[in-house]
Amino acid sequence: MDVIKEMEDNNQSNYKKGIDIAVSILKQDYPFILDWDYKYNPDSHRSSIYLLLTTDMKGVSEFYNSPIRRIYANSDNDTTYPFTPLELALELNEDQKYDLFRELERHLQEIYDEIPDEYKFKFFGHASNMDIPKELMVDGFRFKKPKENINESKTDEIERNLSAINSILSEISWEGLCEVWVEYNDTNKDYEIRSKSTKRHFNSDEIFKELGYLDNTIRSMGLSVYIFTPWYVENCEDEPEFLNESKKESKESVRGSEFLDLIKTIVEIFKSEYTICDIEVDYNEDDEMYVIMIVFDSDELLKIRDRGLYARQIRNRIGEEIVKYIPDFMNYYVGSYVRHCKEPITEGRIQVPSSQYNSLEKIINLEMSDKYDWWKDIKINYIENVEFSKNHTLIEAEVTVDEEWGGNQWNEYNPHMEFPGNKGWEPRFDNYYERVSLGDIIGTNLAYDIREILADIFTYTLNFETEHMSFRNLMLIFE
Numbered sequence: 001m002d003v004i005k006e007m008e009d010n011n012q013s014n015y016k017k018g019i020d021i022a023v024s025i026l027k028q029d030y031p032f033i034l035d036w037d038y039k040y041n042p043d044s045h046r047s048s049i050y051l052l053l054t055t056d057m058k059g060v061s062e063f064y065n066s067p068i069r070r071i072y073a074n075s076d077n078d079t080t081y082p083f084t085p086l087e088l089a090l091e092l093n094e095d096q097k098y099d100l101f102r103e104l105e106r107h108l109q110e111i112y113d114e115i116p117d118e119y120k121f122k123f124f125g126h127a128s129n130m131d132i133p134k135e136l137m138v139d140g141f142r143f144k145k146p147k148e149n150i151n152e153s154k155t156d157e158i159e160r161n162l163s164a165i166n167s168i169l170s171e172i173s174w175e176g177l178c179e180v181w182v183e184y185n186d187t188n189k190d191y192e193i194r195s196k197s198t199k200r201h202f203n204s205d206e207i208f209k210e211l212g213y214l215d216n217t218i219r220s221m222g223l224s225v226y227i228f229t230p231w232y233v234e235n236c237e238d239e240p241e242f243l244n245e246s247k248k249e250s251k252e253s254v255r256g257s258e259f260l261d262l263i264k265t266i267v268e269i270f271k272s273e274y275t276i277c278d279i280e281v282d283y284n285e286d287d288e289m290y291v292i293m294i295v296f297d298s299d300e301l302l303k304i305r306d307r308g309l310y311a312r313q314i315r316n317r318i319g320e321e322i323v324k325y326i327p328d329f330m331n332y333y334v335g336s337y338v339r340h341c342k343e344p345i346t347e348g349r350i351q352v353p354s355s356q357y358n359s360l361e362k363i364i365n366l367e368m369s370d371k372y373d374w375w376k377d378i379k380i381n382y383i384e385n386v387e388f389s390k391n392h393t394l395i396e397a398e399v400t401v402d403e404e405w406g407g408n409q410w411n412e413y414n415p416h417m418e419f420p421g422n423k424g425w426e427p428r429f430d431n432y433y434e435r436v437s438l439g440d441i442i443g444t445n446l447a448y449d450i451r452e453i454l455a456d457i458f459t460y461t462l463n464f465e466t467e468h469m470s471f472r473n474l475m476l477i478f479e
Helices: 002-029 057-063 094-113 154-169 205-219 245-253 257-272 298-302 307-322 354-371 403-413 444-462
Strands: 033-038 048-056 122-125 130-133 135-144 177-185 190-197 225-227 276-284 289-297 332-339 349-351 375-386 392-401 426-429 432-434 474-478
Touching: 002 033, 002 048, 002 094, 048 057, 057 135, 094 135, 154 177, 154 190, 154 205, 190 205, 205 225, 257 276, 257 289, 257 307, 289 298, 289 307, 298 307, 298 332, 307 332, 354 375, 354 444, 392 403, 392 444, 403 474
Parallel strands: 048 135, 190 225, 289 332, 392 474
Antiparallel strands: 033 048, 122 130, 177 190, 276 289, 349 375, 375 392, 426 432
C-alpha cells in the first residue's frame, strides 16, 4: 500500500509540474499572471481541471492599458475575468468580455496540449477505450495587492497627489462654476472632488464633459477618485448645505445617491416587457454603486430557448439607457433574478399547434431553398406569435445548412474563433457546448431578408403579422 501511495504522490507531482510549465509559458504573453491554484479538487470533474489564476492588479491595468476602478482598489474578491476591476470592463459588452477571456484560456490550453502526456491529468474515454488528457479551464482570477513602500511617508504621498490634482482642477471650467476643490477621504482611501455652481448639472453636457475629463485624468494617475455632482447655489457667495456644521451628516448621506429617482424613472418603461415582473433600483453605500435588479417571471422566461442571451440583452439595453442620463464616472450594476410572479397571459398569444409543423416546414424549405443554395432543411420544435410584444414571433427549430457556407459565414463574423461545426462553440459547463445558431453567423442584411420571407409565409399560412423575430433559437446542423 505504501508503494501504491508513493506512486500516486509521484503522479500528482508530475501532473502539477505539467500545469506549472503551461502557466509559466503563458506568463510570457500575459506577464500579469503570478501563480495558480486548483479552483476545485482535480478529481472532482471528469474531463476538466479548473484553475484559479493569481494576478497582479497593477500589471493587469498596464497590460490592458486601462485604469483600475475605485471600488476594486482594495477588493479581496475573486473575479470572472482578469480585466473585471478595470474601466475597460465598463466599455465591453458581455460577448466581448467573454471573447477576450477565451483568448487567454485557449492559449493556455494550446500550450498544455504540447506538454508530454505523462505530465497531464487523464480520464478514461469510453469511445476511444483509452486514457485522454483532461482540458485546462480557467475559473476565476485572484488579485495580489501591491505592497506599500514602507520607506515612503503616506502623508507625503497624499500631499503630493493633492497638489497634482489641484493643478488639474485649475484647468476645469464651465459656465456657472464657482469653485472646485479636492479632499482626501482616509476612510475610503480616495480623493473626493467637490464643486459648487450656479448652473444645474442635470441637462448640461458641458459639465458632464468637464467632470468626465477630470475623472479619466485622475484615474490615469493610478488614483482612486470620487466626484460629487456639483452643488447648486443661486450665488457663488452662498455656501453648500454640507459645509454648515449642523449638517455634516448630510455630506456623506448624499454621496452618489442623487441619481436614484432619475434611474427609477428611466427603467420604468422596461417594466412593460412581458417577461419582466419588476425592476428594483437601490443605491449601495458600501460599494457606492447603483444596483438595478431585473425580476424576470419564471414561466415566461422558460418559453425562451436562449434565456441567458435574452436576459443579457435586456440588461445591456437598460445599461445603455442609463448611461445616457448619468455621468460615466458614476458606478452602476445591472443584474437579474427569476421568480414566479405573473399569471400566464393567453390573450394576444397565438401558439401554432404541432399538427401544422409538417406542412409549414415544407413551405419554408421550398421558399428558402429556391432563394438560397445553402439552405437544406428545417425541423420546427415550437412556434408562437406574441401580439402584445409588438408581434414578436418566437420560433425554435433545427436548420440544416451547407457546412462550407456555414464555415465561411462563421469566419466572417467570428474571425478570432475556429469554426466549431456541429460540436458547438461556447462551453457552458463541463462537457457541454452551445450549438451554433443562425443568429451567430448572419449579418443585418441577410437577417432582414430571411425575416421578410418567413414573415410572408406566416402571414398567408398562419394569418398573423410578424414584426420581430430572433434567429438565436434556430440551431444549425452542418452537412
